Amino acid sequence: MVKVYIRDVQNEKPEIPLVIERVGVKGVKRRIRIYSPTETLSYDIKLDAYVDLPKDQRGIHMSRNIEVILEAIDEASSGKFSTLEELLEAICHRLLDKHSYASKAEVHGETTYFYKAEVFDNEIYEAADVRLRVSVDKSGGIKWCTGVTIEGMTVCPCAQAMYSDLEGTELFRSPSHTQRAKLFVGVETTGRVARIEWLINSAINAFSAPTISLLKREDEYKLIKRAFENARFIEDVVRNALYNIAVKLIKEKFPEETKIIVKGESFESIHPFNAYAYRKAYLKDINLE
Numbered sequence: 540m541v542k543v544y545i546r547d548v549q550n551e552k553p554e555i556p557l558v559i560e561r562v563g564v565k566g567v568k569r570r571i572r573i574y575s576p577t578e579t580l581s582y583d584i585k586l587d588a589y590v591d592l593p594k595d596q597r598g599i600h601m602s603r604n605i606e607v608i609l610e611a612i613d614e615a616s617s618g619k620f621s622t623l624e625e626l627l628e629a630i631c632h633r634l635l636d637k638h639s640y641a642s643k644a645e646v647h648g649e650t651t652y653f654y655k656a657e658v659f660d661n662e663i664y665e666a667a668d669v670r671l672r673v674s675v676d677k678s679g680g681i682k683w684c685t686g687v688t689i690e691g692m693t694v695c696p697c698a699q700a701m702y703s704d705l706e707g708t709e710l711f712r713s714p715s716h717t718q719r720a721k722l723f724v725g726v727e728t729t730g731r732v733a734r735i736e737w738l739i740n741s742a743i744n745a746f747s748a749p750t751i752s753l754l755k756r757e758d759e760y761k762l763i764k765r766a767f768e769n770a771r772f773i774e775d776v777v778r779n780a781l782y783n784i785a786v787k788l789i790k791e792k793f794p795e796e797t798k799i800i801v802k803g804e805s806f807e808s809i810h811p812f813n814a815y816a817y818r819k820a821y822l823k824d825i826n827l828e
Contacts, residue, residue: 549598556594561645563589564604571626574618582623584650590634590641603637623648624671624683624732631675645674652687654739658751659758665689665751667739670725673732686725686800687738691746692762693720693805696770711768719750720773720805724780726788727798733788741783745776773805777816785825795823 565587573580588604611620611630620626627646634644648671653664672684699715702708722742726733743749748766751758771779781801788797798821805814 549596549600552595553597558594559592561589562592562599563587564601564608567605567608569608569612571612571623572616573620573623573626574615575621580623582650582652584623584648586630587645587647588630588634589645590638591643593640593642596640599638599641604634607633607637623650624673624685627671627673628675628681631673631681635675635677641677643674643676645672647672652735652739654736656743656749656751658749659761661753661758663751663753665749667735667742669735680729682727682729683732684725684727685733685735685738686723687735687742688721688723689739689742690719690721690750691743691776692748692750692766693718693773693776694747694766694770696772696775699767699770711764711770713767715767715770716807716809717747717766718805718808720746720776720803722746722776722780722804723800723802724784725800726784727800728793729796731793733784733793733797737787737791738784741780741787744783745771745780747771747776773803773814773816776805777801777803777818781818781820781825782827785822785827788822789827793822795821797822799825 567586569584569586571582571584586608588608590599592599607630611626611633615626620629627648630646631644635641650669652667652669654667656663656665668688670686674682694717695715699710699713702715703710703713722745724738724742726738747769748762751762754762781799784799800819803816807814
């Protein structure tokens with residue numbers, strides 16, 4: 540039998556010798572089970588897995604990215620990783636092992652995290668959209684970005700104050716327009732990862748009040764009362780979230796170069812447009828006094 544030579548086209552020289560920063564697979568959907576020290580957590584996750592490509596390499600061996608993802612998920616099922624972040628970091632290291640020509644690997648993950656909302660002596664799980672990004676280079680450097688998006692409630696303090704002044708009513712008993720708002724809190728850092736729970740708590744406590752899936756009539760009353768006693772612009776929400784996460788990061792001794800990103804969008808009830816606020820800052824630039 541004649542042996543047939545099979546070319547490895549990926550290892551050939553490219554027609555145009557230019558570096559590509561990210562090459563890989565995007566939108567790989569899988570279910571992951573993590574056995575933490577306190578509980579078992581299941582995630583439906585969408586993953587992107589990339590490496591960089593040098594100028595003298597035509598392409599990457601794409602199947603290796605899928606192999607790495609599946610191997611890591613299998614090991615997670617046997618209890619090897621205690622957090623989702625550990626698993627994603629392990630995927631990065633394995634990508635570098637599989638792609639000897641790469642100098643950096645990067646993994647993005649999108650999932651839903653269900654946190655326990657404790658409201659008025661009731662416990663209910665609510666959803667937060669989570670984005671994770673980790674990059675590892677061959678020198679051992681690790682960069683993390685963790686972000687969460689949750690929804691909450693805001694009450695306009697301007698309309699409330701105007702009604703109170705004109706009608707002579709107590710401020711917190713005065714009507715105002717309310718809206719549902721969406722808030723993103725993200726942290727970029729090196730070496731360490733900001734916990735998802737920290738970001739969620741920072742966001743929840745920034746709103747006038749949380750939004751809750753299940754509310755009985757008395758709970759609705761309590762929630763509305765809380766919101767009107769805590770009227771906030773979207774600007775207030777962003778400032779409060781920034782302050783909340785900064786306090787936590789300082790307490791946990793994160794480096795001064797840690798970057799925080801906060802974005803808020805209010806779905807206005809009396810306007811045909813949304814209100815928006817944004818702040819990006821390094822931990823060293825935030826004055827907590």
